[in-house]
Structures are given as structure tokens and as C-alpha cells.
Amino acid sequence: MLQAKNITVTFGQRQVLQSVDFEARPGELTAIVGPNGSGKTTLLKAITGEVPSTGDALLDGRLLSDMSSVERATRRAVLPQSGTVAFPFTVLELVRLGLTSGRGTDSRTAMEALPHKALARVGLRGFEGRFVQDLSGGERQRVQLARVLVQIWDPVLDGSSRWLLLDEPVSALDIGHQLVVMEIARDFAQAGGGVIAVMHDLNLTSMFAHKVILLNKGKVQSTGTPQHVLTNENLSMCYGCAVRTNTPPPLGGPWILPQAASCAAGFAE
Amino acid sequence: MAFVSFPAVKRTLITLRTPAQQGDRTAKSFALQAGLLVLLLLMMLLSLGWGAASDTDVLGAIGAKFGVGSASARDMSIVWDIRMPRMLTATVVGAALAVSGAVMQGLFRNPLADPGLVGISAGAGFGAVVAIVLGGFLPVALLGLVGPYLIPLAAFFGGWASTLILYRIATRGGRTSVITMLLAGIALGALTGAATGFLVYRADDDQLRDLTFWGMGSVAGASWFKLMTAGPIIILALVATPFLARALDALALGEPVAEHMGIDVQRMKRISILSVAASVGASVAITGGIGFVGIVVPHLLRLFQGPVHRMLLPNAALLGAVFLLIADMLSRVVVAPAELPVGIVTATVGGPFFLWILLKNRAMLDV
Numbered sequence: 001m002l003q004a005k006n007i008t009v010t011f012g013q014r015q016v017l018q019s020v021d022f023e024a025r026p027g028e029l030t031a032i033v034g035p036n037g038s039g040k041t042t043l044l045k046a047i048t049g050e051v052p053s054t055g056d057a058l059l060d061g062r063l064l065s066d067m068s069s070v071e072r073a074t075r076r077a078v079l080p081q082s083g084t085v086a087f088p089f090t091v092l093e094l095v096r097l098g099l100t101s102g103r104g105t106d107s108r109t110a111m112e113a114l115p116h117k118a119l120a121r122v123g124l125r126g127f128e129g130r131f132v133q134d135l136s137g138g139e140r141q142r143v144q145l146a147r148v149l150v151q152i153w154d155p156v157l158d159g160s161s162r163w164l165l166l167d168e169p170v171s172a173l174d175i176g177h178q179l180v181v182m183e184i185a186r187d188f189a190q191a192g193g194g195v196i197a198v199m200h201d202l203n204l205t206s207m208f209a210h211k212v213i214l215l216n217k218g219k220v221q222s223t224g225t226p227q228h229v230l231t232n233e234n235l236s237m238c239y240g241c242a243v244r245t246n247t248p249p250p251l252g253g254p255w256i257l258p259q260a261a262s263c264a265a266g267f268a269e
Numbered sequence: 270m271a272f273v274s275f276p277a278v279k280r281t282l283i284t285l286r287t288p289a290q291q292g293d294r295t296a297k298s299f300a301l302q303a304g305l306l307v308l309l310l311l312m313m314l315l316s317l318g319w320g321a322a323s324d325t326d327v328l329g330a331i332g333a334k335f336g337v338g339s340a341s342a343r344d345m346s347i348v349w350d351i352r353m354p355r356m357l358t359a360t361v362v363g364a365a366l367a368v369s370g371a372v373m374q375g376l377f378r379n380p381l382a383d384p385g386l387v388g389i390s391a392g393a394g395f396g397a398v399v400a401i402v403l404g405g406f407l408p409v410a411l412l413g414l415v416g417p418y419l420i421p422l423a424a425f426f427g428g429w430a431s432t433l434i435l436y437r438i439a440t441r442g443g444r445t446s447v448i449t450m451l452l453a454g455i456a457l458g459a460l461t462g463a464a465t466g467f468l469v470y471r472a473d474d475d476q477l478r479d480l481t482f483w484g485m486g487s488v489a490g491a492s493w494f495k496l497m498t499a500g501p502i503i504i505l506a507l508v509a510t511p512f513l514a515r516a517l518d519a520l521a522l523g524e525p526v527a528e529h530m531g532i533d534v535q536r537m538k539r540i541s542i543l544s545v546a547a548s549v550g551a552s553v554a555i556t557g558g559i560g561f562v563g564i565v566v567p568h569l570l571r572l573f574q575g576p577v578h579r580m581l582l583p584n585a586a587l588l589g590a591v592f593l594l595i596a597d598m599l600s601r602v603v604v605a606p607a608e609l610p611v612g613i614v615t616a617t618v619g620g621p622f623f624l625w626i627l628l629k630n631r632a633m634l635d636v
Contacts, residue, residue, distance in 0.1 A: 127292075
């Protein structure tokens with residue numbers, strides 16, 4: 001279980017997150033949603049230690065900050081929103097970097113095969129020899145995902161679940177690859193791992209998330225299942241626009257259609 | 270051509286021909302490493318036989334040292350007292366400068382970082398000049414303690430301080446700015462240059478002779494004594510660098526990502542800066558500032574074998590040594606019978622090369 005307790009982040013004078021609490025369970029995909037500037041990415045970065053925060057981030061009851069960097073890298077992998085690569089790595093060379101992170105689980109030959117498996121999984125088979133800087137934004141994001149997957153390939157290691165922390169994993173992707181990536185995340189969770197994803201797309205969230213944390217102005221607005229959280233009232237209030245939600249039969253979760261930007265008081269002024 | 274059918278060689282040749290499709294340049298890098306090793310040994314030997322006294326029996330002198338055959342006293346002296354320390358100095362310093370360049374570039378995440386360009390060599394030179402001019406004022410007890418290591422140590426601390434200052438200035442919020450780094454390097458270089466100039470102005474004639482040599486960058490003044498004082502420091506620093514390879518690779522993805530990948534970034538930065546300062550400092554102490562080796566060598570290698578540091582660092586050591594050995598041999602013949610300081614040769618090759626990289630990477634500088 002990954003817990004955040006009383007997380008507060010302050011940039012200068014501004015409190016970006018105010019006493020945020022949440023729990024994410026292994027076996028589930030937990031989505032963090034909210035409007036721009038609500039603190040989604042900051043919350044993820046507070047958990048990974050990338051931004052300084054007060055409060056505690058605990059993994060199975062242990063403070064993440066108390067673990068060694070190698071142990072952390074063995075227990076969780078982080079996909080950043082975007083990133084530049086300083087030197088001309090090939091796709092295979094970059095994905096292989098995931099192998100040397102944290103503690104390996106398999107024999108050498110099995111490890112050597114992982115980058116190829118991961119590339120096939122993200123739909124980039126045959127891209128091994130391409131240079132990372134020549135790829136499109138969406139391809140690059142999937143290369144990074146393959147690297148992250150290689151880092152914690154087995155969702156459960158020695159009886160403890162491992163965690164995928166994804167910051168807007170589908171923001172640069174076309175609809176086909178959005179589904180590919182979300183299915184990878186869901187499969188990882190179903191195999192016993194834990195997934196926390198910062199999401200922009202509410203409909204993908206509704207389709208794939210087991211649990212949703214809705215942030216608004218640095219605070220948790222609502223937590224629970226997509227049906228419980230992604231309601232007209234919650235979304236109109238947080239996003240400041242009129243939405244209509246309904247539930248088409250095959251999806252099971254609410255389906256959100258933005259209607260007009262003028263609904264919320266204080267948003268149009 | 271019977272040897273080509275030898276399975277290992279054949280496999281290497283096949284891998285060499287079709288590596289880009291696989292995206293795996295490891296085999297290519299190993300093949301290059303083997304080639305460079307052979308080339309290095311050849312160049313080391315050639316360097317021993319290269320010079321005005323062309324009739325010297327090099328192999329005889331080497332054999333005689335180990336009790337095989339005999340050689341004249343003159344040949345023994347030329348090979349063992351003059352050329353051998355010079356050759357070894359060029360080898361060690363070339364390796365040190367190239368590896369330091371590769372480490373600096375990895376640390377700053379930029380192919381333009383070079384100890385000479387950003388003022389680290391100037392800082393080390395300043396340290397050495399301070400030791401030469403002001404060393405006499407040290408308490409005798411302390412002088413006895415550090416003795417011959419005073420100049421290399423001072424150069425090391427000069428290089429270390431400049432690297433640290435540079436990194437602190439250029440890095441904000443985990444991001445190292447290229448422009449800040451280059452500009453701060455220029456400022457730092459000018460400052461240490463001025464301080465060095467002041468000390469030169471104050472120096473006496475004996476010290477001046479020692480000092481002139483720093484501006485040049487030359488392996489001509491090599492001796493066993495200098496090699497023995499600086500060599501161990503350089504080798505110690507070089508031995509530390511392979512442990513940095515994984516961290517430097519991860520750092521190419523940015524500091525936060527490297528942290529996520531289990532790298533103790535602060536620790537690896539400290540080790541990198543220490544090893545660069547040690548090897549550049551010690552190199553400057555015995556040869557003065559030789560520029561551009563650190564930028565030309567790693568860049569050429571990255572073009573051919575890619576940026577993976579596990580292969581880049583050892584190959585940079587080999588190619589750096591080869592590069593400086595060749596430059597030194599050129600410096601002995603260009604204006605024969607006189608000798609050019611080797612720094613002039615490396616700058617002649619390196620200057621245009623640097624400009625070329627700069628123009629190719631212009632987009633990166635406009636960030």
C-alpha cells in the first residue's frame with residue numbers, strides 16, 4: 001500500500017498542496033485528476049521526492065525517504081511527463097538503462113531479453129536501432145515507458161508489490177496508443193502491482209481507473225470509484241465548466257462530455 | 270585470409286556490418302577497443318623511436334633493460350631517461366584529459382564541456398603557479414611532508430575549486446545551464462589568469478623559467494620524477510571513473526530521472542568532480558594546460574559507438590592516449606630540429622573541431 005499523509009508543498013508564498021492524504025492499493029490503478037494547476041503533478045513529485053514537501057509518503061508502512069536510492073528504484077519506477085536526452089542514444093540503448101536500475105530479478109539472459117519485450121509491449125518493435133532524438137513526441141514517451149517497465153518488469157517481487165508512478169502517460173499519444181498504454185498500466189495492476197497515474201483525460205480515467213483522486217486548488221475534492229468521483233457536480237465545480245455525464249452500456253463508468261465554459265461563477269470573469 | 274574464418278572474428282565482422290538495425294553498439298565498441306589497444310601499443314613503441322637521434326636501437330635498449338641482449342650507454346640513456354618518461358607522460362595525460370572531458374560532458378549533460386574550455390585547467394595552472402612562487406614561504410615541516418607532491422596537489426586543489434565553483438554557478442534547481450557554464454568558465458579563466466599573471470610578475474628568474482612552461486602545454490619537460498609524482502594521482506582518478514559509467518548514463522536523462530533510477534546523484538557528482546579535478550590537476554602539474562583533447566576524443570567516439578559510458582570511458586582513455594602520442598610526435602617534426610609545444614598541435618586540431626560541434630549544436634545553445 002502506498003500512502004500519502006498530510007502532504008503540503010509550498011512554492012515561495014503559494015501553497016500548492018494543502019494537507020493532502022490518500023491511499024493507493026496494489027492491484028488497482030489509482031488516477032489523480034484535476035484542472036491545470038490543481039497540484040496533480042506536484043503531488044506525484046512529492047511522493048517521488050522530486051519536490052520538497054512536509055508530510056509522509058509511505059510504502060507498505062515504511063517512509064520512502066528512509067529507503068536507499070537503490071531500494072526505492074527496486075520498489076517503484078517513475079515515468080516523467082517529458083524529458084530530454086542529452087546524448088544520441090539509440091532506442092535499445094536507452095531502454096537498456098532500465099536494466100541497471102535498482103535490483104535485477106532474473107538471470108542475465110532473461111534480463112537481456114527484457115528491453116525487446118518491453119519495446120514490443122509499447123508497440124515499438126523494430127525501433128531498436130532508431131535514434132531517440134529522431135522520434136516523435138509520442139514515440140519518445142513510449143520509449144521512456146519501455147525503460148520504466150524494464151526497471152520493474154515483475155509487478156510483484158519477493159512477495160511485495162512494485163509501483164508504477166506515471167505522470168500523464170498518454171498526453172502525447174494518439175487514441176490507439178492511449179489504449180495500449182492504459183492497458184499496460186491496468187495489466188500491471190491486475191498482476192498485483194500498484195499504479196498511480198496523473199491523468200488529463202477523464203474518459204480514459206473512467207474506463208481504466210479503479211480509484212480516482214480529484215484535486216482542486218491543492219486539496220482533495222473527492223476520492224473513490226470513477227462513478228462516485230466523476231459526477232456533474234464535482235467536475236463543474238473543479239473545472240469551472242458545464243459537463244454532462246452519462247453511462248453508455250459497454251463502458252460501465254461515467255462518460256463525460258464538456259458542454260460550455262460559461263457555467264461556473266468566477267471562471268468567466 | 271584463413272584467420273577470417275575464425276568464428277569469433279567472423280562474428281565480430283558480422284556484428285560490425287549490421288549493428289545499426291539492432292541499436293546495440295556494444296560489439297562495435299569492443300572491436301574498436303581492441304583496435305585502439307593495438308594502435309596504442311604501436312604508437313607507444315613508435316614514440317620511443319621518434320626523434321633527432323634516429324639511429325637509436327630502441328628494441329635493443331628495452332631488451333637490455335630486462336637482461337636480453339645489450340645496448341650502448343647512449344641508446345640506453347636516450348630511450349630510458351628521455352623518451353620513455355616522455356612517452357608515458359603523453360600516454361597517461363592523454364588518457365586523463367580525454368576521460369575527464371567525457372566525464373565533464375556527462376556531468377554537465379553537454380558535449381561542449383571540456384576542462385580546458387571552462388577554466389578548470391586555468392584553475393589548476395593557477396594552483397601550480399601559487400605552489401611554485403609561494404611554495405618557499407611554507408613552513409619547512411609542511412614542505413617536508415608534502416615535498417615533491419606540492420605542485421600536483423596545488424594544481425589538484427586549483428582544479429577542484431574551479432570545477433566546484435563552476436558547477437555551483439551553472440546549476441540552478443537541478444538544471445545546468447550551458448550558457449552560464451561557458452560564460453562562468455570564461456570569467457573564471459580570466460580571473461585565475463589575472464591572478465596567475467600577478468604571480469608571474471612577482472616571480473624571480475628561476476621561477477619564471479618554471480612558469481613559462483605552464484602557458485605552453487608540453488610533454489617535452491617530462492621526467493621520471495614528475496611522472497612518479499603525478500602519475501599515481503591520475504591513475505587513481507582513472508580507476509574511479511568506470512564506477513561512474515552507469516550514473517553518467519542515467520544522468521543523460523536528467524537529474525530527477527537518474528534519482529528515480531536509483532542513482533545517488535549528489536554522491537556521483539562529488540566523485541565526478543573529484544576525479545576530474547584530480548586527473549586534470551595532476552596533468553596540468555606535469556605538462557601545463559593541453560587543450561581540446563577532452564572535447565575532440567569523446568565526441569569522435571560518440572559519433573562512432575554511441576554515448577553509453579561503460580564503453581565510452583575506457584575507449585576515451587585509449588584514444589586520448591593515442592591522440593596525444595601522435596600530437597607529440599608531430600610536435601617533434603613540424604619545426605625540426607626545434608620542437609613545438611604539444612598544446613599548439615592539439616589546439617590546431619581542436620579549435621576548428623570545437624567550432625564545428627558548436628555550429629552543429631547551435632539549437633541547443635539557444636535554450
